Amino acid sequence: MNFECILYEKQQGVGIIRLNRPRVLNAMNRQLWLDFETALADAGEDKGVRAVVITGEGRAFSTGADLKDSRDRTIEDYRIYLESLQQASRQLIRFHKPVIAAVNGYAIGSGFELALACDIRIADEDARMGLTEATVASSVTGGALRLIQDLVGPGKAKELLFTGELINGREAERIGLVNRAVPGDQLMETAIAMAETIAKNAPLSLSLIKKGLYLARGEASMDALMSFEIEACLACVSAKERKTSLDAFEKRNQ
Numbered sequence: 001m002n003f004e005c006i007l008y009e010k011q012q013g014v015g016i017i018r019l020n021r022p023r024v025l026n027a028m029n030r031q032l033w034l035d036f037e038t039a040l041a042d043a044g045e046d047k048g049v050r051a052v053v054i055t056g057e058g059r060a061f062s063t064g065a066d067l068k069d070s071r072d073r074t075i076e077d078y079r080i081y082l083e084s085l086q087q088a089s090r091q092l093i094r095f096h097k098p099v100i101a102a103v104n105g106y107a108i109g110s111g112f113e114l115a116l117a118c119d120i121r122i123a124d125e126d127a128r129m130g131l132t133e134a135t136v137a138s139s140v141t142g143g144a145l146r147l148i149q150d151l152v153g154p155g156k157a158k159e160l161l162f163t164g165e166l167i168n169g170r171e172a173e174r175i176g177l178v179n180r181a182v183p184g185d186q187l188m189e190t191a192i193a194m195a196e197t198i199a200k201n202a203p204l205s206l207s208l209i210k211k212g213l214y215l216a217r218g219e220a221s222m223d224a225l226m227s228f229e230i231e232a233c234l235a236c237v238s239a240k241e242r243k244t245s246l247d248a249f250e251k252r253n254q
Contacts, residue, residue, distance in 0.1 A: 001042065005032035007057060008039040013199030014192060015043035015052045022058030027066035028110055030081060033088045040091060050199035050206070052095075053191050054118060055102035056111075061127070064109025067136065067246055075238050082141060082230045085110065089142040090226065092117045094214060096207040098198050102191035103127045103169065103178065113142030116151070119210065121178040122191045123169035129177070135164040137245040139232040146225055150217070151176050 001008060007018040017039050019026040026032075043049045056062055073081065092099065092114070101115035103123040112129050115121050123129070131148065133140050140161065149157040152175050160167075169181035182190045198206065236242065 001038070003035040003039065005029070006035040006039055008042070010043075010046070010049055011192075012196050013048060013050045014195040015039070015046070015049040016192070017043075017052065017054045018057045019055070019062050020057045022056075022060075024063070024066060025060035025106055026056045026058070026062040026111065027069075028062055028064060028085075029066045029069045030084065033085055037088050037091060040088075040095065044095060044097065047203075049097065050201075050203055051097055051195040052099045053102055053188075053195050054099060054114065055188065055191070056104055056107075058105070060105035060111070061101070061103045061107040061129075062111025062114060063106050064111040064113075064132070065138075067249060071246055073237075075234060078237055079230065079234055082233055085141055086226050086230060089113070089117050090223075093143060093222070096210060097203075098195075098206055098210065100191050100195050102187050103129060104184065104187055106166075108132050108166070109136075109138075110141060113140070113144040113147075116144050116147040117142055120194070121172075122180045122182065122187065122194070123172055123178040124184040124187050125169045125181045126184060127169040127172075127181075128166045129169070129172060130164065130166040131161050132164040132166070133233075133236075134162065135245070136249055137236055137239060137242045139229065139236045141226075141229045141233055143222060143226050143229070145229065146217075146222060148177075 005021055007020045009016050043052050099118040100120045101118035103115050107115050107129040109132050131140055172178040173181040
């Protein structure tokens with residue numbers, strides 16, 4: 001398979017997906033999501049793949065949505081993009097095989113939302129992660145409004161979402177946002193070792209356990225939440241302050 005925005009390989013029963021736009025710190029555009037969905041579908045269909053690891057190529061897991069890519073979208077185009085993003089997130093949340101996020105460098109906004117949608121998160125101790133949508137006049141997607149509360153509770157979730165502040169891997173481990181924080185040079189080794197351990201277990205057991213855990217959290221209300229997230233994000237990006245925030249963001253990063 002040839003991909004424009006990801007790298008994809010398989011080893012020892014593990015599918016490894018690397019987000020691959022390193023020049024823009026793996027900022028997410030529509031093509032990245034399309035490539036990601038294709039690789040995930042292949043991992044799902046391949047009986048030899050029993051677990052998946054997702055990481056970023058270069059210095060970041062992902063810095064979230066590519067704001068330059070989104071600046072000139074019409075609201076209808078934005079809706080189409082958000083619906084495709086939500087569908088990719090749903091596929092990951094419902095994916096019938098265990099998925100581990102190996103969080104390296106920056107994991108921000110929808111980049112961190114991708115990590116939240118995985119079953120297990122292992123982070124570089126010095127990784128910087130958070131949901132910064134409020135700082136650029138946007139809103140949260142990917143089911144993150146529930147996923148983050150499930151991990152750290154409503155109070156801490158509100159603090160992280162309202163402030164938009166980034167935390168490192170060690171703090172993320174302390175509050176339960178990630179399962180484990182390790183030195184950066186041990187990140188992929190740790191994630192792949194865990195995936196290989198999981199891959200030794202019975203595929204049907206893993207699939208049914210994962211499905212049961214998802215059902216126990218309430219499937220219908222998750223769908224309703226994710227539909228709400230589309231409307232909330234569209235309301236934010238159509239507001240006048242969106243352009244002001246984007247201009248300020250670009251000045252800070254020139």
